Amino acid sequence: DAPKGSPPGPKPLPVFGSLHLLGQHDTPFEAFTALSKTYGDIFSISLGTTPCVVVNNFDLIKEVLITKGGDFGGRPDFLRFHKLFGGDRNNSLALCDWSELQKTRRSIARTYCSPRFTSLQFDSVNRVGAEEVNTFLAEIQKLPINTPVDIKPIVLKACANMFTQYMCSTSFSYNDKEFQKIVRYFDEIFWEINQGYAVDFLPWLLPFYHGHMNKLTKWSTEIRQFILSRIIDNHRATLDFNSPPRDFTDALLMHLEEDPNMNWEHIIFELEDFIGGHSAIGNLVMVTLAAIVKYPEVGDSIRKEIDAVTGNMRGPNLFDKAAMPYTESVLWETLRKASSPIVPHVASVDTEICGFSIPKGTMVFINNYELNVGKEYWNKPDEFLPERFLSPAGNVVKPTHFIPFSTGKRTCIGQRLVQCFSFVILATLLQKFDVSGGDDVAARPGCVAVPPDCFKLILTPRNPPVISSD
Numbered sequence: 001d002a003p004k005g006s007p008p009g010p011k012p013l014p015v016f017g018s019l020h021l022l023g024q025h026d027t028p029f030e031a032f033t034a035l036s037k038t039y040g041d042i043f044s045i046s047l048g049t050t051p052c053v054v055v056n057n058f059d060l061i062k063e064v065l066i067t068k069g070g071d072f073g074g075r076p077d078f079l080r081f082h083k084l085f086g087g088d089r090n091n092s093l094a095l096c097d098w099s100e101l102q103k104t105r106r107s108i109a110r111t112y113c114s115p116r117f118t119s120l121q122f123d124s125v126n127r128v129g130a131e132e133v134n135t136f137l138a139e140i141q142k143l144p145i146n147t148p149v150d151i152k153p154i155v156l157k158a159c160a161n162m163f164t165q166y167m168c169s170t171s172f173s174y175n176d177k178e179f180q181k182i183v184r185y186f187d188e189i190f191w192e193i194n195q196g197y198a199v200d201f202l203p204w205l206l207p208f209y210h211g212h213m214n215k216l217t218k219w220s221t222e223i224r225q226f227i228l229s230r231i232i233d234n235h236r237a238t239l240d241f242n243s244p245p246r247d248f249t250d251a252l253l254m255h256l257e258e259d260p261n262m263n264w265e266h267i268i269f270e271l272e273d274f275i276g277g278h279s280a281i282g283n284l285v286m287v288t289l290a291a292i293v294k295y296p297e298v299g300d301s302i303r304k305e306i307d308a309v310t311g312n313m314r315g316p317n318l319f320d321k322a323a324m325p326y327t328e329s330v331l332w333e334t335l336r337k338a339s340s341p342i343v344p345h346v347a348s349v350d351t352e353i354c355g356f357s358i359p360k361g362t363m364v365f366i367n368n369y370e371l372n373v374g375k376e377y378w379n380k381p382d383e384f385l386p387e388r389f390l391s392p393a394g395n396v397v398k399p400t401h402f403i404p405f406s407t408g409k410r411t412c413i414g415q416r417l418v419q420c421f422s423f424v425i426l427a428t429l430l431q432k433f434d435v436s437g438g439d440d441v442a443a444r445p446g447c448v449a450v451p452p453d454c455f456k457l458i459l460t461p462r463n464p465p466v467i468s469s470d
């Protein structure tokens with residue numbers, strides 16, 4: 001086929017490009033869907049002076065992420081990203097460009113962050129999850145009942161301890177002031193990463209963001225100090241190179257000795273990145289609870305499943321997940337409706353998409369919003385229907401175009417931990433409590449984050465029936 005040149009797209013304004021077009025919708029991804037109706041499933045758009053391409057259907061998305069994944073392994077060069085990672089975004093696993101180092105970092109992480117069902121690590125995830133939800137429940141039970149309470153900090157602390165216990169064999173008291181502060185900073189950063197800022201594309205606005213950028217540096221510096229003094233120092237002092245690694249932290253420290261391409265900074269940043277993953281799970285749990293408040297029948301169906309599986313003689317655990325497909329499908333439906341954006345990719349070479357030429361450096365937005373809520377892909381996409389993920393036989397089935405964790409070489413490393421820990425927190429909470437709330441209980445479209453200070457929830461203790469689970 002003859003080369004098609006650049007993809008069509010709106011004519012940019014000087015300096016601002018087409019940034020103004022994104023402001024006309026609730027989320028940039030809704031704006032992309034609207035523009036695709038005019039310009040087609042692949043179009044060009046300048047954001048500030050950055051040349052970008054947006055791909056809007058599953059075939060094009062597969063071409064970028066899988067078939068040509070090697071050509072699109074870069075990430076945007078936003079100043080914010082540098083600020084969060086010690087001045088260099090290549091310290092970050094999610095925001096770095098593709099490299100040999102990234103390949104190594106992903107492979108060290110795989111055993112721990114994507115534990116196989118029958119592995120020792122999976123057993124450890126289950127044990128840590130079960131222990132931590134007991135502490136979590138004890139904290140929740142201290143809260144006043146039948147009145148709105150701020151449960152997000154408690155959910156986040158439970159998630160943080162699940163991560164630090166699993167990855168670093170260390171956990172913290174919920175009353176520990178330093179721990180509380182660090183959990184809050186991680187959550188601020190998660191919220192921050194989920195926002196788009198004009199300064200990302202208009203770097204000359206930087207002077208106006210001076211205070212903001214300093215805040216980012218402060219949060220990340222304090223987190224790093226905490227991880228060093230409260231986690232790593234002790235591991236280094238007790239590391240035994242002749243024994244197998246006790247956890248992910250040991251594995252990283254041992255790798256440092258063996259691999260001349262890894263340095264001390266890489267280890268700290270990798271650990272920080274992974275521990276930070278807990279905020280994503282805490283926020284996902286909050287977004288799921290918001291859906292349960294809005295659709296009480298969803299909570300009732302989850303409870304029916306928990307009561308049947310546990311007989312209410314014990315708390316739910318990860319080995320119950322296979323027998324609780326409805327509860328799992330609620331999490332998938334939450335991820336679909338939340339439609340969390342895929343981090344933009346960047347072309348690392350001159351290449352093509354669908355015959356259109358894409359010069360090196362072009363930023364590529366993957367419009368997964370369309371995949372998650374488009375009428376061509378889903379029946380009644382606006383409704384919250386977890387059943388859509390259940391087969392007639394009652395098993396969880398996900399359509400291939402549903403990729404909330406993306407796909408290809410930069411796919412999310414934490415997805416299995418997300419599925420494990422969010423399941424166990426949600427099932428434990430709903431076994432013991434009815435959850436309700438006021439009109440402010442809502443999640444934003446196109447975002448799996450809720451603000452650090454978010455809605456409160458009313459927890460009413462249940463007296464679950466004891467059911468024979470024979």
Ligand code: HEM
Pocket residue numbers: 065093094095106113273274276277278280281284335340341342343344404405406407409410411412413414415417418448
């Ligand atoms: C609600 C939960 C989460 C969602 C929806 C989510 C989704 C995603 C998505 C869409 C990407 C981008 C993939 C791409 O660019 O093609 C990503 C990357 C990534 N995620 Fe997650 N994620 C979640 C939680 C986590 C957790 C808990 C961890 C850590 C344990 C984690 C670690 C990562 C890493 C390291 C990357 C970067 C991979 C790379 O660029 O090579 N994520 N995630």
